[in-house]
Amino acid sequence: MRNGQFRVLPRRIAGVDVVEAQTSCSFQRHTHDQFGIGLIQHGAQKSLSGRGTVEAQAGDVITVNPGEVHDGMPIGDAGRTWQMLYLEPFLVEGIVSDITEGRRMRGEFADPVISDAMLAARFRSIFAAATATDCADSPLRWEVSAFALLAQALRLVPGGSSSFREPRAIAAAISLIDDDPLAPLSLADLARQSGLSRFQVVRGFTRATGLTPHAYLVQRRIDIVRQLIAKRTPLADAAVAGGFADQSHMTRVFVRKYGFTPGAYAQAMN
Numbered sequence: 001m002r003n004g005q006f007r008v009l010p011r012r013i014a015g016v017d018v019v020e021a022q023t024s025c026s027f028q029r030h031t032h033d034q035f036g037i038g039l040i041q042h043g044a045q046k047s048l049s050g051r052g053t054v055e056a057q058a059g060d061v062i063t064v065n066p067g068e069v070h071d072g073m074p075i076g077d078a079g080r081t082w083q084m085l086y087l088e089p090f091l092v093e094g095i096v097s098d099i100t101e102g103r104r105m106r107g108e109f110a111d112p113v114i115s116d117a118m119l120a121a122r123f124r125s126i127f128a129a130a131t132a133t134d135c136a137d138s139p140l141r142w143e144v145s146a147f148a149l150l151a152q153a154l155r156l157v158p159g160g161s162s163s164f165r166e167p168r169a170i171a172a173a174i175s176l177i178d179d180d181p182l183a184p185l186s187l188a189d190l191a192r193q194s195g196l197s198r199f200q201v202v203r204g205f206t207r208a209t210g211l212t213p214h215a216y217l218v219q220r221r222i223d224i225v226r227q228l229i230a231k232r233t234p235l236a237d238a239a240v241a242g243g244f245a246d247q248s249h250m251t252r253v254f255v256r257k258y259g260f261t262p263g264a265y266a267q268a269m270n
Contacts, residue, residue, distance in 0.1 A: 043080030
């Protein structure tokens with residue numbers, strides 16, 4: 001794979017996206033609406049996570065939770081190579097429920113970087129199961145690997161709780177966006193909803209989420225686009241449904257967030 005190349009592999013397990021990358025690119029702050037777990041194969045990177053700035057070396061497992069603001073930049077000039085799996089929340093919730101015999105529905109990755117040879121081996125196993133093309137027992141292999149991997153990597157949390165709680169006023173502004181990411185909201189709308197001044201909204205929103213209100217809104221809209229493309233919605237229709245001016249605008253935002261084009265993602269869904 002050439003430097004600067006991203007590959008989105010065909011989706012073979014429902015709810016699992018598979019990505020390989022070799023890149024020296026830096027990524028600005030963004031979020032995903034999926035759980036992400038991967039393995040640094042070569043090189044190293046530094047990234048902001050919900051738990052501070054961390055560094056990952058070759059052989060380290062890297063993780064990200066849905067909605068967790070993070071970025072990424074290479075350490076050194078050679079870039080880094082990684083394999084990633086992005087898991088839909090419903091899939092993780094089902095595994096957590098089984099692990100806990102129904103006592104818990106939620107889990108989260110406690111550590112953004114995990115240096116553990118056994119976990120890395122388990123990731124290689126689950127990645128192989130997610131990409132297998134010629135094995136009739138791949139679904140069973142996937143499930144066994146997923147339970148082993150997530151049982152080790154996830155921290156279980158009580159239902160309805162969260163390791164992070166934003167101030168109530170800012171939570172109200174966030175909810176206004178979450179309830180309808182396509183609405184033509186203004187900063188004044190968010191201020192009225194939260195009972196704060198516009199300046200207080202910007203400052204509080206950034207402190208609470210790591211993103212400005214506008215950046216958060218764009219993230220929520222591109223999440224809608226990704227979900228629609230995964231359902232095989234035509235790209236032009238997904239752009240409109242996601243509130244973007246046109247397909248080109250949607251593509252630029254999509255590439256900045258994921259590193260690959262909406263077309264490449266659509267091809268992997270077929």
